[in-house]
Amino acid sequence: MTVIDTEVQDGRARPQRGAKVLDAEQVTMRFGGLVAVNKVDFDVHEGEIVGLIGPNGAGKTTFFNCLTGMYKPTSGTVKFYGEVLPPKPRAVVKAGMARTFQNIRLFGNMTALENVMVGRYCRTTSGAITSVLHGPKYRREEAESRSRAQELLDFVGLGKSSELLARNMPYGDQRRLEIARALATDPKLILLDEPTAGMNPLETQQAMDLIFKIRDQGLAVVVIEHDMRFIFQLCDRVLCLVRGEALVWGTPGEVQSDPRVVEAYIGGSELEDDEDEVQA
Amino acid sequence: MNLPTLPDTLREQHSGKGWPLALVGSLLLLVSGLLSWSFDPSILGDISIAFWPASLQLFAMILGAVGVLLALMHRGPLHRLGDWFDTALGLRALGTGSLLFVVFSLVAIASEAGGLVNVNPGGWLALAGALLLTVGARFVPQRQLNSFAKAKANPVLEIVVIVLGMAAILFGAAYVLGRDDPWIFVGFLVMAAVAFMALARAGFFTWMSHVAQRHRHVLTLAAFVVAFLFPFTQDGSDANMSIATQVLIFAATAIGLNIVVGLAGLLDLGYIAFLGSGAYVGAMMSNAASATIGWKPPFIVVMLIGACVAATLGLIIGSPTLRVSGDYLAIVTLAFGEIFRLSMFNLDGNNGPDLTNGPNGIPGIPDLNLFGFDFGKPHTVFGIQLGRFSNYYFILLLLIGFIILVFTRLNNSRIGRGWVAIREDERAAEAMGVNTFGLKLLGFAVGAFLAGLAGTIKAHQDTAASPDQYIFLESAFLLAAVVLGGMGTVAGVLIGATILKLLPEKLRFFSEYRLLLFGLLLVIMMRVRPEGLIASKRRQLEFHEDDEELAQEVQADHLIDAAPEAAR
Numbered sequence: 001m002t003v004i005d006t007e008v009q010d011g012r013a014r015p016q017r018g019a020k021v022l023d024a025e026q027v028t029m030r031f032g033g034l035v036a037v038n039k040v041d042f043d044v045h046e047g048e049i050v051g052l053i054g055p056n057g058a059g060k061t062t063f064f065n066c067l068t069g070m071y072k073p074t075s076g077t078v079k080f081y082g083e084v085l086p087p088k089p090r091a092v093v094k095a096g097m098a099r100t101f102q103n104i105r106l107f108g109n110m111t112a113l114e115n116v117m118v119g120r121y122c123r124t125t126s127g128a129i130t131s132v133l134h135g136p137k138y139r140r141e142e143a144e145s146r147s148r149a150q151e152l153l154d155f156v157g158l159g160k161s162s163e164l165l166a167r168n169m170p171y172g173d174q175r176r177l178e179i180a181r182a183l184a185t186d187p188k189l190i191l192l193d194e195p196t197a198g199m200n201p202l203e204t205q206q207a208m209d210l211i212f213k214i215r216d217q218g219l220a221v222v223v224i225e226h227d228m229r230f231i232f233q234l235c236d237r238v239l240c241l242v243r244g245e246a247l248v249w250g251t252p253g254e255v256q257s258d259p260r261v262v263e264a265y266i267g268g269s270e271l272e273d274d275e276d277e278v279q280a
Numbered sequence: 281m282n283l284p285t286l287p288d289t290l291r292e293q294h295s296g297k298g299w300p301l302a303l304v305g306s307l308l309l310l311v312s313g314l315l316s317w318s319f320d321p322s323i324l325g326d327i328s329i330a331f332w333p334a335s336l337q338l339f340a341m342i343l344g345a346v347g348v349l350l351a352l353m354h355r356g357p358l359h360r361l362g363d364w365f366d367t368a369l370g371l372r373a374l375g376t377g378s379l380l381f382v383v384f385s386l387v388a389i390a391s392e393a394g395g396l397v398n399v400n401p402g403g404w405l406a407l408a409g410a411l412l413l414t415v416g417a418r419f420v421p422q423r424q425l426n427s428f429a430k431a432k433a434n435p436v437l438e439i440v441v442i443v444l445g446m447a448a449i450l451f452g453a454a455y456v457l458g459r460d461d462p463w464i465f466v467g468f469l470v471m472a473a474v475a476f477m478a479l480a481r482a483g484f485f486t487w488m489s490h491v492a493q494r495h496r497h498v499l500t501l502a503a504f505v506v507a508f509l510f511p512f513t514q515d516g517s518d519a520n521m522s523i524a525t526q527v528l529i530f531a532a533t534a535i536g537l538n539i540v541v542g543l544a545g546l547l548d549l550g551y552i553a554f555l556g557s558g559a560y561v562g563a564m565m566s567n568a569a570s571a572t573i574g575w576k577p578p579f580i581v582v583m584l585i586g587a588c589v590a591a592t593l594g595l596i597i598g599s600p601t602l603r604v605s606g607d608y609l610a611i612v613t614l615a616f617g618e619i620f621r622l623s624m625f626n627l628d629g630n631n632g633p634d635l636t637n638g639p640n641g642i643p644g645i646p647d648l649n650l651f652g653f654d655f656g657k658p659h660t661v662f663g664i665q666l667g668r669f670s671n672y673y674f675i676l677l678l679l680i681g682f683i684i685l686v687f688t689r690l691n692n693s694r695i696g697r698g699w700v701a702i703r704e705d706e707r708a709a710e711a712m713g714v715n716t717f718g719l720k721l722l723g724f725a726v727g728a729f730l731a732g733l734a735g736t737i738k739a740h741q742d743t744a745a746s747p748d749q750y751i752f753l754e755s756a757f758l759l760a761a762v763v764l765g766g767m768g769t770v771a772g773v774l775i776g777a778t779i780l781k782l783l784p785e786k787l788r789f790f791s792e793y794r795l796l797l798f799g800l801l802l803v804i805m806m807r808v809r810p811e812g813l814i815a816s817k818r819r820q821l822e823f824h825e826d827d828e829e830l831a832q833e834v835q836a837d838h839l840i841d842a843a844p845e846a847a848r
């Protein structure tokens with residue numbers, strides 16, 4: 001089932017696919033009678049961009065929540081580099097998996113820089129005593145966090161906005177700031193939940209470049225999107241979820257041409273991204 | 281800056297009379313203080329003599345001086361300063377406030393001496409001045425202002441202002457503590473509040489916060505020097521020093537509570553129990569006749585043991601409850617406070633071990649003796665006698681300095697950022713790898729630790745530890761000090777603690793209505809200024825989640841507490 005794709009996309013050569021980063025088997029999530037995610041198999045390799053599509057309410061966000069420990073799956077396992085992760089968001093982040101949120105969840109009353117520095121929390125260890133005494137460890141880690149956070153802001157193109165309050169930033173910048181914050185946790189795999197929702201075409205193009213840039217840093221990326229053009233240009237493989245079930249799982253070409261996908265969208269919702277899309 | 285355009289120039293023409301009126305009003309207020317206000321020399325600290333201003337006359341002169349200053353900044357020799365300060369708004373606030381003050385003064389004279397016939401021309405002149413100022417200020421046009429962010433700093437001037445401000449605080453505190461007449465005391469408070477409001481409206485404190493940001497260390501140093509000098513202004517009298525030490529203990533505990541409430545965002549309704557456990561440890565490990573533990577280690581060890589016991593209790597209470605949502609914590613801590621008090625009440629040997637002597641408590645705790653320095657004896661320094669309470673005052677000053685250090689440094693660290701993130705969005709913080717449970721527990725334990733530390737000193741200063749000192753009401757007052765003063769700031773809590781501790785001491789006559797008045801005060805605060813008197817910028821933003829203007833303003837000023845002190 002793993003076809004190594006060497007197609008050239010967007011003028012960029014795809015890096016060779018590496019080891020398996022994430023491996024989800026038979027993941028199921030029930031809310032009472034509703035089966036939001038039903039026995040989904042999913043895997044991501046190093047240096048790969050994987051897309052997750054499906055009509056509204058298909059269970060994409062819920063699946064993300066299962067992968068990142070926000071929900072404990074009703075059944076099924078999630079393995080990260082071959083190890084089963086405990087369903088605790090903090091342990092998941094520590095292991096190297098970071099995410100952004102569909103409905104932006106920044107710390108609005110913190111500056112952009114501080115938001116990213118919070119992302120550094122799990123990679124630093126200064127405790128209360130060294131913080132109060134301003135010990136050498138505190139100084140080193142504080143300086144390191146600060147410079148790394150600034151570096152990441154530069155990376156996502158927000159270098160000049162570091163002193164802005166997150167809640168004062170334009171929408172598109174907030175989405176990029178969330179990505180920077182996630183990157184600050186030094187992830188090996190980053191999960192983006194609708195990173196271009198609400199963006200104009202120019203910003204969408206910039207977001208795509210940014211995701212390629214992240215991949216080129218050696219990270220694996222999973223993207224949820226409704227914008228098909230975006231997904232098919234960006235991704236190496238695409239999983240289409242419908243009513244919680246994995247409908248098609250393959251290359252963009254395969255998914256695009258699959259009649260079931262078209263039907264799922266036309267039957268339930270729409271193929272192209274629309275303005276009136278509901279945000280959960 | 282461009283000059284105001286047409287509509288403003290029209291207003292300027294129309295309101296040309298406003299400024300002279302305001303200036304004359306202020307001058308009248310200033311002069312009225314030099315005249316006699318009443319026939320009766322026996323009331324209100326003698327305000328009957330001309331050219332010898334006392335109490336209310338002095339206060340009127342201060343208000344008049346502020347008015348003259350603002351007026352001359354608006355137009356006249358100081359007009360360049362008027363580019364920065366909103367003199368019009370300041371004058372308006374001052375006008376209304378002075379009127380209030382003068383009316384209060386006239387009522388005071390009338391009620392003390394029996395009727396308004398006892399008011400001399402000076403009092404009426406003050407009323408006329410206040411009226412002129414009020415009316416005139418309405419017509420003073422607002423000027424276009426520059427932003428302080430663009431101001432060129434003048435370090436010498438700024439430091440002089442800091443020193444003068446601190447000196448004013450020192451004299452004010454010494455003066456107000458020396459007044460026993462409630463009319464004068466309240467009159468002083470009214471005057472101080474009016475002057476504060478006027479300067480605040482003029483933007484003076486915005487400027488001060490910029491100055492404070494630039495001269496953080498000078499400011500801290502000046503504050504401590506002033507606090508250090510305070511006992512020397514008391515002429516060996518211990519009465520006021522006793523109040524001052526109580527204020528300090530209360531403030532130290534309240535700042536500790538502010539770590540829990542203001543920084544970690546947890547509601548603790550039983551915080552007094554941690555102070556109590558420290559105090560009981562201090563009492564049990566003292567040389568008191570009824571001390572229940574025979575062991576008397578050096579006091580520094582006792583302090584650490586007291587703090588660790590409190591912190592352990594905090595961990596025991598916190599670890600099961602901090603996992604669930606905030607409301608449960610409030611209830612559990614409330615219950616814990618009661619359990620603590622009842623345990624202290626019952627551990628008398630009849631039920632369980634004899635640790636606390638039950639309701640009798642542990643009396644007769646001897647004074648501290650550190651390195652041969654006996655805290656019970658008066659000492660003479662520079663020819664000024666310092667009594668027993670002054671000795672405790674100094675050690676408490678050290679303690680409060682330490683607590684403030686812990687507060688600010690934690691706030692500006694990785695831990696402080698974690699706390700903000702948790703307050704903003706706990707789930708998102710968790711998803712970003714922040715150890716939310718651990719951080720909350722840490723906040724809770726640090727708060728308990730600091731209260732325990734304060735408690736060990738309190739036991740010696742009170743010379744007794746008994747259950748009735750550690751009742752729920754005390755926890756409520758501590759929380760009130762935090763909420764009133766400002767969550768997440770040190771200065772605010774210092775002010776809140778001072779108000780809540782000093783007022784009841786000085787205004788004995790209203791002690792019956794104390795709770796009613798504080799309740800009312802809190803309700804009003806929640807309506808008009810939920811973030812407290814001196815708010816942390818971040819907390820202010822949190823309380824005004826949809827105030828765009830405020831967010832822009834704060835952003836322009838930078839988040840002060842987020843200023844990276846240690847980023848080098």
Ligand SMILES: Nc1ncnc2c1ncn2[C@@H]1O[C@H](COP(=O)(O)OP(=O)(O)OP(=O)(O)O)[C@@H](O)[C@H]1O
Nearest residue numbers: 031036055056057058059060061062063278279280
């Ligand atoms: N915590 C929850 N409790 C109950 N039902 C839930 C919960 N979270 C999600 N659901 C339900 O699960 C289904 C899948 O929701 P989910 O948010 O995962 O969809 P989605 O694919 O992300 O949709 P969208 O494109 O609109 O974001 C929906 O029917 C939703 O109502």
Ligand SMILES: [Mg+2]
Nearest residue numbers: 060061102280
């Ligand atoms: Mg979704």
